[in-house]
Amino acid sequence: MAELKFIGGYPEYMRKFIDIVNKTRAKRKDYTPIAMTMEQRDEVLKVHPDYAPGGKRSISIGLNKGDMAPNEVADLIEAYPLIQGNEVDLTKPDLSVDLLIIGGGLAGTAAAVWANDKGVDKDQILLVNKLRHGDANSIMAEGGTQAADRENDSPARHFLDAIGGGHFTNKPDVLRALVEDAPLIMKWLCDLGAIFDREEDGSFVEKAGGGTSRRRMHACKDYTGLEELRVIRDEFRNREIPYLEYYPVIELLTDGSRVTGAVLYNLETGDYKIIQAKATILATGGFGRLHVRGFPTTNHYGATCDGVVLAYRAGAKLRDTDTVQYHPTGAAYPQQIIGLLLTEKLRGMGAQPVNKNGEAFVFPLEPRDVEAASFIRECYVKENGIVTPTGMRGVWLDTPMIELKNGEGTIEKSFPGMFRMFNRFDLDIRKDPVLVFPTLHYQNGGVESDPWGKTNVDSLWVAGEVSGGIHGKNRLMGNSTLDCLVFGRRTGISVAEYLKSDVKHGKLMLEHMKNYVTMLKQAGIDTTRKAPILLPDYRGKAVLARMIDVF
Amino acid sequence: MPEKDNNIMDKIAESNKSVVTGIDEKDIEHWITISILGSEYKVPAGLTIMQAMEFAGYRFVRSCGCRAGFCGACTTVYRIVGDYRLKTAMACQTRVEQGMYLTQIPFTPAERANYDIDKLSPGIEPFLTLYPEILRCLGCNSCTKACPQDIDVMEYIAAGKRGDVALMAELSFDCIQWGLCAMRCPAELAQYN
Ligand SMILES: Cc1cc2nc3c(=O)[nH]c(=O)nc-3n(C[C@H](O)[C@H](O)[C@H](O)COP(=O)(O)OP(=O)(O)OC[C@H]3O[C@@H](n4cnc5c(N)ncnc54)[C@H](O)[C@@H]3O)c2cc1C
Ligand code: SF4
Ligand code: FES
Numbered sequence: 178m179a180e181l182k183f184i185g186g187y188p189e190y191m192r193k194f195i196d197i198v199n200k201t202r203a204k205r206k207d208y209t210p211i212a213m214t215m216e217q218r219d220e221v222l223k224v225h226p227d228y229a230p231g232g233k234r235s236i237s238i239g240l241n242k243g244d245m246a247p248n249e250v251a252d253l254i255e256a257y258p259l260i261q262g263n264e265v266d267l268t269k270p271d272l273s274v275d276l277l278i279i280g281g282g283l284a285g286t287a288a289a290v291w292a293n294d295k296g297v298d299k300d301q302i303l304l305v306n307k308l309r310h311g312d313a314n315s316i317m318a319e320g321g322t323q324a325a326d327r328e329n330d331s332p333a334r335h336f337l338d339a340i341g342g343g344h345f346t347n348k349p350d351v352l353r354a355l356v357e358d359a360p361l362i363m364k365w366l367c368d369l370g371a372i373f374d375r376e377e378d379g380s381f382v383e384k385a386g387g388g389t390s391r392r393r394m395h396a397c398k399d400y401t402g403l404e405e406l407r408v409i410r411d412e413f414r415n416r417e418i419p420y421l422e423y424y425p426v427i428e429l430l431t432d433g434s435r436v437t438g439a440v441l442y443n444l445e446t447g448d449y450k451i452i453q454a455k456a457t458i459l460a461t462g463g464f465g466r467l468h469v470r471g472f473p474t475t476n477h478y479g480a481t482c483d484g485v486v487l488a489y490r491a492g493a494k495l496r497d498t499d500t501v502q503y504h505p506t507g508a509a510y511p512q513q514i515i516g517l518l519l520t521e522k523l524r525g526m527g528a529q530p531v532n533k534n535g536e537a538f539v540f541p542l543e544p545r546d547v548e549a550a551s552f553i554r555e556c557y558v559k560e561n562g563i564v565t566p567t568g569m570r571g572v573w574l575d576t577p578m579i580e581l582k583n584g585e586g587t588i589e590k591s592f593p594g595m596f597r598m599f600n601r602f603d604l605d606i607r608k609d610p611v612l613v614f615p616t617l618h619y620q621n622g623g624v625e626s627d628p629w630g631k632t633n634v635d636s637l638w639v640a641g642e643v644s645g646g647i648h649g650k651n652r653l654m655g656n657s658t659l660d661c662l663v664f665g666r667r668t669g670i671s672v673a674e675y676l677k678s679d680v681k682h683g684k685l686m687l688e689h690m691k692n693y694v695t696m697l698k699q700a701g702i703d704t705t706r707k708a709p710i711l712l713p714d715y716r717g718k719a720v721l722a723r724m725i726d727v728f
Numbered sequence: 729m730p731e732k733d734n735n736i737m738d739k740i741a742e743s744n745k746s747v748v749t750g751i752d753e754k755d756i757e758h759w760i761t762i763s764i765l766g767s768e769y770k771v772p773a774g775l776t777i778m779q780a781m782e783f784a785g786y787r788f789v790r791s792c793g794c795r796a797g798f799c800g801a802c803t804t805v806y807r808i809v810g811d812y813r814l815k816t817a818m819a820c821q822t823r824v825e826q827g828m829y830l831t832q833i834p835f836t837p838a839e840r841a842n843y844d845i846d847k848l849s850p851g852i853e854p855f856l857t858l859y860p861e862i863l864r865c866l867g868c869n870s871c872t873k874a875c876p877q878d879i880d881v882m883e884y885i886a887a888g889k890r891g892d893v894a895l896m897a898e899l900s901f902d903c904i905q906w907g908l909c910a911m912r913c914p915a916e917l918a919q920y921n
Pocket of ligand 1: 279280281282283284285305306307308309311312313314315316317318319320321322323401402424425426427460461462463475476477479480481483484518618619640641642643654655656657658659661709
């Protein structure tokens, strides 16, 4: 690559394309492409990574044998455990608690607070984290949380929107719980001091999101998850609920039928801990760091599918493993932030997707899969994308339109995080559009549960992104932070109820894991792959090639 | 590669390679030298500090969380050779520069007060009982200078001293609790809690 000349953060040749966007803006201001028909949607979805040929295979063992899953996920399901079993001493647990919560994002943290609120003694709860408490997808949520709390709206409408977005594959009973509890969750957050965007008269500012028929997105500027997690984690700390950091769970323990605890591994010192628990809530989040089909991701460093792997070995049933959510607007430039999220709210407030000819080519708020597929088609079929210096292709998201439609200063006020992120690389999103391309965003499927988060395995609950069913095969924006809070609360309450019936601790065994290994061998899975992977590995290839293990 | 249609996914994967599987040396044209905890490494120009450290062979356990500027895990302090100024940066959101020598501060020891949110009343009282050291502020502005989020930390501390909770909440809203404000404070405050 020859030395590039940069103007306002962009190489000169990209600048020319930006000029086209800037020149056509006034003309596009009052024009919005019409939404696609069902047939048109089906057509464009052919280039969506979920539907494009290849990339998936059927799971070859366990309860979901025969279900399709992305290769990257199937690889982890068809992988051997990190331990054999005989190297850990299960006879003396390091700690016995009533409730073990695995993963401290919004879901796990909320579950702890609610369990404590409903009578589980704080010292009988333990929350374990792979990284720090809060290094999670939750803290990154930008756009908002859905709740039907206006006169022209209702939980029933919210339900219809979500099930339409999910292509009618959602599990109705859990979805019902989601929409019905939403207003209550908003009240809870406000009582804890969360500062949501407000109108002059004190009512919530509520915006539209992709696939919503009413405005019901509640946001805290573009730091919604940060604010929500902040208040809930503060409440958690005020209650002095015990927690561990850098202690991922590497295997669940069962007594043969119910989950009775877990094996923890200290990421820094390398020793293990055995935790015995009467009830376990799994809230480990998603799998963005698997980079399905080679896509970049919006997810945090620890989003590696651990929960699904652990639960499946213990006999839990999964669902909707075949779909992955790609967010249409991941950053495609500059190179340092490829894949990072540009919230859907930008489009909600007027930013238009525009191709290299300055044309608005798609209705900005199609469901995410349709919107993402239309970007891919524009770049790779119609060849109307812009190519970056590193060879990535993308389309423009015309952010200055937000200022044109809502007045100057809107971006700094409503999107301080976005504005700052680009500004660090000398890009001004108030004046210039940004280049975007779909990025891996959300694990649609996961562990199946009932409306109280209970799984088919006794004493095991799930909450948050690790669960499956609520969103079916496609999630709408703002329903996932909601999902974490609703099911965090529900699992916390449900466990508290369960514990009232004088449950005893069960035996600590790894038989389920050993049986799983036998199944892997019987299925002829001959591999050195191990799971859970805990963290991705981005070390330079040259260094890895010369790595030796001497102490 | 032959066929056109199925090949879209391959093309996409190919163009994303550098962020997904790590960087291939043969694609690099511009190199710079940085120093990590005193040891020199040659790394590709244009990476973030975090990506550059990974390129050099570091696999993060600490100092890496969201990788996107939201969690405050990747707190980094550095100087550039020849410049006396001590700078601060989020490793995941800052480009490496020639001559940068850096260290990371993955954890800040700082006091956090416990309270019952239902019993707090707005005003100056809670600050005086929970964080009395707030009155020690010297007005040196070191905290503000250390903030990666461009928050006017000193100003919100001042608002707290006046009991102006609303302004304090507004000014500190974007805080990601990375902790360097507390590390730099000569009055030993824990601004971010
Ligand atoms: C950039 C971004 C923006 C988003 N924006 C929105 C939005 O606007 N609205 C919305 O509704 N949703 C949004 N989402 C989705 C939403 O934030 C997440 O789906 C949700 O917060 C997940 O919460 P969780 O508690 O289930 O998991 P997480 O928040 O990811 O927490 C899981 C925790 O478990 C830990 N963990 C993982 N494995 C283990 C293990 N083996 N042992 C112990 N701990 C483990 C992880 O390290 C992590 O701390 C967004 C997501 C991202 C990434
Ligand atoms: S660093 Fe400490 S003393 Fe200096 S302005 Fe900030 S709070 Fe005050
Ligand atoms: S890793 Fe979270 S802010 Fe950098």
